[in-house]
Amino acid sequence: MPSGTLRTPAVSSSAAPPADGRPVGDAPPRIVARRPLGQWAAAVVVLVLLGLVLRSVAGNDAFRWDLVAAYFLTTPVLNGLLLTLWLTAAVMVLGFALGTLLATMRLSANPVLRGISSGYIWLFRSMPILVQLLFWFNIGALYPTILGVRTVHLLAPPAIAVLGLTLHEAAYAAEVVRAGILSVDRGQTEAAQSLGLGRWRRLRRIVLPQAMRSIVPPAGNMLIGTLKGTSVVSMIAVNDLLYSVQLIYHRTYQVIPMLMVATVWYVIITSLLGIGQHYVERRYARGTAGAR
Template identity: 40%
Template structure:
């Protein structure tokens, strides 16, 4: 009996080692433990080299007399240039809105069970994605060659440079947007539509209430990218005198022959517009992706809350 007690005492001792007694709890961690990252020397060296090269380039251009920076700043906020900026913004916004509406219809036609509608939708995308946008601008501007009158009105008076550019940009962009919207729709499993139908919804109601709300976060990022591309594509209407930013700049340097400084004016304004659009896209994406991991900053837990979640293991002594 003594041997049995002697042989079992090590097990009892080992088991007693894991019992936590009152007062032995570890101190509450007030802040989360953050791992210290090793310095990335390669990134640091690359960053310094890139900054040095950029500084040298800026210095060389700032001191280059051929740049004529004084002329650039003189025309940066010229009323004629600002009017061109306004026309560029109008073209981009209106063309994007029209293209989204057209693209939504075309995407539904492609996804339709109606074979004829699907073929028409695919043919529409094939044509307007296949023809270069500049060619479409020229075709619409010269529509009077085919149709001298439309609804009893002179075609040239109806289709100005702005109108021709708006039509061409809208139709060309709708071909790309149709595929973006279609991709967003098919990203939602078909079973969710079937589930909506099974609870009494029609397929159109299931599309509006189930599919589209989920597909919107897939559609928004490429749509924002397309809008930025649209801002730059508006410069194509300058070939038909569309009164956009580049058209106004060309009119000015056609008179004073300050070509490079005025092109820099156009470059700076396009960069400003694209930057604003990029910031807007960022906040829009964050708004619709609020439920996705990493879209929101983690909440800080208070020490009191951390203490409340601390539990004591083991039993009484």
């Protein structure tokens, strides 16, 4: 070999593949799905534990499922259930009406309206609902008469329940409505304003219909929470579902079966409300990218 010439080393055909694991040549890499053995094992464990719990509940004689079936459709229980449903509907309608007003006040350019709305929301979100109900129940100690009428006659326990729950619900509803309004693109409001629509008409015809996509999911959760939260009115002797079963087990001393009657009714109603919430959300989601 002449001097000054470099020898090129020969490349063997059995060279090792690249360090990144790609095969040599033009063959595409094969993607192998990872076997989710851990997920299946966890699912089996959860199903086994769930089966043991259901077996324990079904086989425990202390639940007295015969008494649960016997009292499930009795008149006192059904009357308490109707009052619970009525309280839920009234509180949700009144609470969201007041909450919508508070939300528009908080979004107003007037600092006085913003201050009043913010103060209301801060106050009623800071107080537990049971404390509020007990306060309104004893309002007669502060004001024995209102407009010449004795407070004890003006504010009966059902009226106190509606008043306390509505004021409490409105504080949370205001934040839900405000978040929904803020989720609407500002260009929609500007376009409506360019067409000469007034402020309230823009809010009612343009902003709120589009804000419902963001309002409905938390509002549905609030509805279910309000249904269950009405059970606190039993502390002020309002004959709701829980108070009705309490009257029965105070007489029969069958505490667990009567509590199971109320529990099963709550589970049924909340399940139906959850199904309704699903269809309402799907209706308001029409035309969006994630809607089916």
